[in-house]
Amino acid sequence: MNFGRLRSVIRKEFIQLVRDRRTLITIITLPIMQLILYGYLSNDVTHIATAVFDESRTPESRTLLNAFVNTTYVDLRYYTTSFDSVRRLIDGGDAKIGIWIPPDYAPRLRSGRTAQVEVIVDASEPTSARTVLGLASEIGQILSTHLLIQQAGRLTGAHPVVLPVDIRARAWYNPTLENVNFLVPGVIAIVLVFVTTFQAVTVIVRERERGTMEQLVVTPITGLELILGKVIPLIVLGYVQITLTLLLASVWFHVPIKGSLVLLYVLLLTFFFSTLGVGAMISTVSKNFQQAAQMSQLILLPSILLSGFVFPRESLPPALQIVGAVFPLTYFIVIIRGILIKGIGLEFLWHQILPMVAIGVAVFAVAINRFQKRID
Amino acid sequence: MGEDAAVRALDLTRAFGAFLAVDHLNFEIPAGTVWGFLGPNGAGKSTTIRMLCGILSPTEGRAEVLGYDVARDHERIKARIGYMSQRFSLNDDLTVAENLAFYAGVYGLSGVEARDRAGEWIARAGLRGRERLLAGALSGGWKQRLALGCAVLHRPRMVFLDEPTSGVDPVSRREFWELIGTFAEDGVTVMVTTHYMDEAEHCDTLAFIFSGRIIAMGAPAEIKRREMLGELLEIVTPRYAEALEVLAALPEVREAALFGRAIHVTVANSQVALPTLREALAGRGVTVDRIAPVPPSLEDVFVSLVERRGGSAGPFPSPGDRP
Numbered sequence: 001m002n003f004g005r006l007r008s009v010i011r012k013e014f015i016q017l018v019r020d021r022r023t024l025i026t027i028i029t030l031p032i033m034q035l036i037l038y039g040y041l042s043n044d045v046t047h048i049a050t051a052v053f054d055e056s057r058t059p060e061s062r063t064l065l066n067a068f069v070n071t072t073y074v075d076l077r078y079y080t081t082s083f084d085s086v087r088r089l090i091d092g093g094d095a096k097i098g099i100w101i102p103p104d105y106a107p108r109l110r111s112g113r114t115a116q117v118e119v120i121v122d123a124s125e126p127t128s129a130r131t132v133l134g135l136a137s138e139i140g141q142i143l144s145t146h147l148l149i150q151q152a153g154r155l156t157g158a159h160p161v162v163l164p165v166d167i168r169a170r171a172w173y174n175p176t177l178e179n180v181n182f183l184v185p186g187v188i189a190i191v192l193v194f195v196t197t198f199q200a201v202t203v204i205v206r207e208r209e210r211g212t213m214e215q216l217v218v219t220p221i222t223g224l225e226l227i228l229g230k231v232i233p234l235i236v237l238g239y240v241q242i243t244l245t246l247l248l249a250s251v252w253f254h255v256p257i258k259g260s261l262v263l264l265y266v267l268l269l270t271f272f273f274s275t276l277g278v279g280a281m282i283s284t285v286s287k288n289f290q291q292a293a294q295m296s297q298l299i300l301l302p303s304i305l306l307s308g309f310v311f312p313r314e315s316l317p318p319a320l321q322i323v324g325a326v327f328p329l330t331y332f333i334v335i336i337r338g339i340l341i342k343g344i345g346l347e348f349l350w351h352q353i354l355p356m357v358a359i360g361v362a363v364f365a366v367a368i369n370r371f372q373k374r375i376d
Numbered sequence: 377m378g379e380d381a382a383v384r385a386l387d388l389t390r391a392f393g394a395f396l397a398v399d400h401l402n403f404e405i406p407a408g409t410v411w412g413f414l415g416p417n418g419a420g421k422s423t424t425i426r427m428l429c430g431i432l433s434p435t436e437g438r439a440e441v442l443g444y445d446v447a448r449d450h451e452r453i454k455a456r457i458g459y460m461s462q463r464f465s466l467n468d469d470l471t472v473a474e475n476l477a478f479y480a481g482v483y484g485l486s487g488v489e490a491r492d493r494a495g496e497w498i499a500r501a502g503l504r505g506r507e508r509l510l511a512g513a514l515s516g517g518w519k520q521r522l523a524l525g526c527a528v529l530h531r532p533r534m535v536f537l538d539e540p541t542s543g544v545d546p547v548s549r550r551e552f553w554e555l556i557g558t559f560a561e562d563g564v565t566v567m568v569t570t571h572y573m574d575e576a577e578h579c580d581t582l583a584f585i586f587s588g589r590i591i592a593m594g595a596p597a598e599i600k601r602r603e604m605l606g607e608l609l610e611i612v613t614p615r616y617a618e619a620l621e622v623l624a625a626l627p628e629v630r631e632a633a634l635f636g637r638a639i640h641v642t643v644a645n646s647q648v649a650l651p652t653l654r655e656a657l658a659g660r661g662v663t664v665d666r667i668a669p670v671p672p673s674l675e676d677v678f679v680s681l682v683e684r685r686g687g688s689a690g691p692f693p694s695p696g697d698r699p
Binding site for chain 1 (some may be wrong): 410429430431454455457458460461463465466467468469470474477478479480481482483484485488526527
């Protein structure tokens with residue numbers, strides 16, 4: 001490898017990158033747009049429109065409804081006078097939750113019998129439905145426990161009653177269970193994988209489509225020099241991008257940065273190495289830009305689904321877990337979530353590095369091998 | 377075989393499937409000369425140049441460039457030659473100076489050397505004042521001179537130019553050939569393909585290639601003398617199609633072909649044939665504006681060579697025409 005030649009390719013690529021304003025603007029705004037979209041879309045489900053049919057109308061039934069309201073998930077928007085209107089409101093999509101408190105609710109409670117309450121959830125969107133269903137049974141448990149303690153207190157007289165088991169669940173790393181904290185690091189990783197892969201494909205295929213490759217093949221430049229010279233400026237671009245998106249994530253969405261940014265930036269190098277390599281490989285095995293773009297999508301889309309960005313990898317069938325293991329994104333998502341949210345260090349992340357380096361070496365080997373300086 | 381040959385081809389052949397694009401070529405290019413490679417499109421010119429530049433393997437035979445074998449030492453050859461093609465593959469989004477600096481770096485010149493030589497070329501090619509223009513904004517002639525500069529900044533001993541003047545205006549073409557002339561003065565060997573016959577006169581040696589084979593080779597004057605069997609008459613007439621038919625049927629006429637707006641006819645002796653031709657044309661009522669002997673041009677020679685082989689010389693642009 002000749003460093004003078006490498007340097008001239010790097011310089012040329014930088015000039016072309018800066019001069020191509022439209023692409024540059026797209027590359028800079030894309031992550032910001034994605035982040036804003038995901039940041040707001042991932043807002044946790046709160047204040048869900050709820051229709052109430054309270055036939056009891058007692059202090060007891062009000063206590064129950066207040067318990068729902070206090071969770072902030074529920075917004076008692078409609079008070080109706082029949083179960084049918086509750087059904088209509090849910091059918092029409094005006095309400096997502098219906099609560100029916102029967103007339104015998106308070107009498108049953110007072111007499112120590114089980115009082116039934118019906119909570120109906122529109123489960124066509126399962127994520128928020130699951131939250132509400134969990135919430136409803138939790139409220140039932142808490143209220144019941146409360147009442148039992150009161151009753152037991154009355155029965156035993158002076159002695160305060162103590163709960164036999166007290167499970168204190170703690171949500172570590174993301175105590176408020178905010179989706180945005182989980183999603184944003186993933187979004188950053190996905191934007192980076194898209195931009196680096198596509199840009200690597202673009203700069204290499206462009207050389208062929210513009211006919212400038214024809215000139216380069218008759219010069220002493222080697223495939224390694226040309227490909228490295230083309231991807232090194234993209235590493236710089238990647239760092240600019242992650243810096244911008246991290247700033248936005250932390251200032252605007254208050255996503256915590258708990259771990260070491262230095263470690264994140266160092267590990268990014270292995271990630272860029274592997275994703276740029278994938279781009280280089282795609283561009284050298286495809287015949288034209290269209291083919292390269294299609295192949296990029298063919299690789300990038302499944303990599304998002306299988307990386308653990310949306311679905312936890314543990315929940316995937318074993319075969320798909322194996323497929324997911326060939327994508328650099330799978331490892332980087334663990335790294336970026338680990339550093340940003342959990343604040344963990346290299347001792348827990350080092351085993352994510354090796355697979356990315358291995359993928360990078362493999363794809364670059366294919367790219368350089370496929371890069372022909374001959375035309376037959 | 378001379379010791380000072382820059383290029384040697386021995387039965388150099390390239391097949392694409394069953395098609396022989398280049399068919400057993402044997403030639404030598406003496407160092408420091410301008411060697412012209414002529415022939416219609418698809419005759420095998422570019423294929424030959426690509427083999428000599430080391431980007432296409434010969435399927436048979438071999439060739440040496442500057443003493444290196446094209447099949448084995450292609451990367452050594454690439455470092456020592458300059459190559460420029462008809463498409464002037466410049467980076468349109470880089471300026472004139474940036475393009476030169478890029479290729480200087482690719483050929484391994486140091487920063488100082490690169491700057492000096494780029495400055496030299498800018499002066500030599502008349503590009504001064506255009507250093508900061510984007511290459512894409514240059515007109516054909518300037519682009520062509522910039523492309524040549526990119527290909528020769530590393531001072532190669534051998535330069536391959538594949539139709540460097542196609543699509544360029546006549547004035548730029550003349551200036552370009554003046555630049556090529558300066559290479560030869562510096563001892564650089566130039567192999568150039570063209571289908572402009574007027575340009576071919578600038579070459580020290582010419583080779584005509586047709587259907588993958590060299591059908592004539594030598595200095596321009598020598599080729600004209602040797603390959604032109606007979607003398608040439610030029611006939612100008614408004615009814616050229618009919619005239620051509622009449623002339624081709626005459627036993628005195630060896631060859632008759634359209635040449636620009638005139639007809640060129642090859643005969644054994646122009647003085648003897650002239651009255652016969654005039655009579656024959658008058659007999660068919662074809663009015664003749666002019667009929668006179670003319671010295672043969674390279675194009676006449678080429679048409680004659682090709683027709684003797686039963687082929688068509690194909691579309692040859694007349695001097696001054698733009699394709």
